[in-house]
Amino acid sequence: LFSTVPTAPPDAILGLNTQHRSDTFTKKVNLGVGAYRTAEGEPYVLPVVRRVEQALAKDPSTTHEYLPQDGLKHFCDLSAKLILGADSPAFTNDRTVTVQALSGTGALRVGFTFVARFLSEETAVYIPKPSWSNHKNVVVQSGLPPTKEYRYFDYGTGAVDLEGMIEDLRAAPAGSVVLLHGCAHNPTGADPTKDQWEHILQVVQEGKLVPFFDNAYQGFASGSLEEDAWSVRRFVKAGIDMLVGQSYAKNMGLYGERVGALTVISSEGGNGEAIRSQLKAIIRAMYSNPPKHGAMVAASILGDGDMFAEWEGELRKMADRIRDMREKLRAALIKNGTPGNWDHIVKQIGMFSFTGLTAAQVEFMKNKYHIYMTSNGRISMAGLTNYTVEYVADAMKDAVVS
Ligand code: PMP
DSSP: OOTTOOOOOOOTTHHHHHHHHHOOOTTOEEOSSOOOBOTTSOBOOOHHHHHHHHHHHHOTTOOOOOOOTTOOHHHHHHHHHHHHOTTOGGGSTTOEEEEEESHHHHHHHHHHHHHHHHSOTTOOEEEEESOOTHHHHHHHHTTOOOOEEEEOEETTTTEEOHHHHHHHHHTSOTTOEEEEESSSOTTTOOOOOHHHHHHHHHHHHHTTOEEEEEESOTTTSSSOTTGGGHHHHHHHHTTOOEEEEEEOTTTSOOGGGOOEEEEEEOSSOSOHHHHHHHHHHHHHHHTSSOOSHHHHHHHHHHTOHHHHHHHHHHHHHHHHHHHHHHHHHHHHHHHTTOSSOOHHHHHOOSSEEEOOOOHHHHHHHHHHHOEEOOTTOEEEGGGOOTTTHHHHHHHHHHHHHO
16 A cells, blocks of 8 residues: 655755764764754753753652643743733734744644635745745645745845845735744845835735744844844734744754744734634644643743843853854855855854855765755854864865866
């Protein structure tokens, strides 16, 4: 029965991990997956997370009982406040429903399933070109038609192609869902300026589009949780229908614990119970209820002033190390005389740099130097260290001049 099942294509990003793991070359470097690494290149557990985990393990009242389908209420309330701001207008008139989700991907998956069920049958979903490679998959597996793309990145200037973006969004039919990266756009590291966000909002409002904000990097772009939530909060202020996904993978380092949230904000309000009941029904059939441990850890930190402040300090340190690596990589490329202008490496923000390397150059670096990155030339800056930055810069030079 199963003998004719074809092999699925490997995931563009996760497939790199497998290749890197089986590579026996000692100087191999993994710049593929966006996971933070210390200055020594090791995975990092935030000290505040470790302490909370130890306390939870010792606490006799900690149990492994099921959570409700929509997750830990305390966690959801704190998450909504984190992204929307404690005094958000979205918290009035029963306009906001937040459910726990399986990290950022799970928030998108539940959110798009909700969109597929309750928005117009012809709902088109627009994602930026380029975007995180999994967006397309999530949208289609949620029962929606294949995604459409809006122009986002100007390869010439290395900045947002606002004109192209506006033109494409203006052409989108009313009711279409527009996926927006709240900050630290993946893979380009180019975000709209505040003025540009205003313009985008105007087009979204005029065209009656429904924004779905994907926030996988709150705190990682600028180092400030508040600043990185600016775009979402600005749209919320406009009083429109929208969806907001959150992930604690990067900013709390809870990658494998799958901690995230989905918030549905409706312009009219008054229908929160019905919306929540539908989200719960979707979750019930998909995985019944979310895991508890990571949400308890995140809620403990979000709900305690001292721990929250410590977390913010940690976030700034992580963002600073990434910025430092940007400076060092650019400096090494200048020092070794790699042809081209590498200023974009320090201008881009977030976890990644969109280097401009071609697919052929990426392949060359993998084969000759055992350096792994996605074929679009995106590198995870957190994967670089003081020990590897020159090796990578020299390999880039070889790739560029070859
Ligand atoms: N959206 C974007 C733009 C991302 O970069 C990522 C992580 N790479 C995610 C969502 C989801 O990550 P997770 O499910 O691990 O939270």
